Amino acid sequence: MALDRYTDRRTVLTSGTALMLGAALWPTPLRAQINGDKMPIGTIGSGHIGSTIGGLWVKNGHKVLFSSRHPEELKDMVAGLGPLAQAGTVDQAIAFGDVVLLTVPYGALPQIGRDYAAPLKGKIVLDTCNAVAARDGAVADEVEANGIGVTSQKYLPGTRLVRAFSSISYKTFASEANRPDPKLAVPIAGDDAEAVKVAAGLVRDAGFDPVVVGKLADAKLFQRGGPGWLQSLNATELKQKLSLSQ
Numbered sequence: 001m002a003l004d005r006y007t008d009r010r011t012v013l014t015s016g017t018a019l020m021l022g023a024a025l026w027p028t029p030l031r032a033q034i035n036g037d038k039m040p041i042g043t044i045g046s047g048h049i050g051s052t053i054g055g056l057w058v059k060n061g062h063k064v065l066f067s068s069r070h071p072e073e074l075k076d077m078v079a080g081l082g083p084l085a086q087a088g089t090v091d092q093a094i095a096f097g098d099v100v101l102l103t104v105p106y107g108a109l110p111q112i113g114r115d116y117a118a119p120l121k122g123k124i125v126l127d128t129c130n131a132v133a134a135r136d137g138a139v140a141d142e143v144e145a146n147g148i149g150v151t152s153q154k155y156l157p158g159t160r161l162v163r164a165f166s167s168i169s170y171k172t173f174a175s176e177a178n179r180p181d182p183k184l185a186v187p188i189a190g191d192d193a194e195a196v197k198v199a200a201g202l203v204r205d206a207g208f209d210p211v212v213v214g215k216l217a218d219a220k221l222f223q224r225g226g227p228g229w230l231q232s233l234n235a236t237e238l239k240q241k242l243s244l245s246q
Helices: 002-025 028-035 048-060 071-081 090-096 106-115 138-146 148-155 170-176 193-205 216-222 235-241
Strands: 041-044 064-067 085-088 099-102 124-127 160-163 185-190 209-214
Touching: 041 048, 041 090, 048 064, 048 071, 048 085, 048 099, 048 170, 048 193, 064 071, 064 090, 071 085, 085 090, 099 193, 106 138, 106 148, 124 193, 138 148, 148 160, 148 216, 160 193, 160 216, 185 193, 185 216, 185 235, 193 209, 209 216, 209 235
Parallel strands: 041 064, 041 099, 064 085, 099 124, 124 160, 185 209
Antiparallel strands: 160 185
């Protein structure tokens, strides 16, 4: 009997130690999300989507560095958000953030991928960008042919890419954040399971309900012209719209 109690206790301790060691090996952003901690986030671009989503994260307690080619132009915005918000360059935002929110005209992705390949390597990147033929040219044709998630990953190699905050107007995000349940659903897609978990947590922190649609190839379901585009639905409704399992 005593031996059984000792064996059971040793088994529990061993299992607990293994879990702790396993948790210690998780990427820092994932550990932060699981533990309920806040993480630093950098934005590449601080326009309508970047300032809206970044501002919601600041209100939730995250530190956010908003970047621009002219960071001095962001002074009033970050001052209004308080001490958790700051402005800087793209290089500073990438270095600052455990996660990077990418919110620029889609045609800029190839250049960003070339210019910042080294600092972005291994980073979780939430890609909000949408291709518009009249503005973005040939890359928009590529998106139409191959799907936006696959195309974004091509131009941002080495990143842990997740499509998120890409299918709904910033005005809707601003007005519907943290509404009473059922919350507004935000579709997300990515090939890296841990990055998707982090993205889902950040969707919740912004005041919405994440719906994992699938891999990056499945992001075409909520790109421009897809069935999930501009859909202001709750999670149950969005899953029905996209024919996802409940």
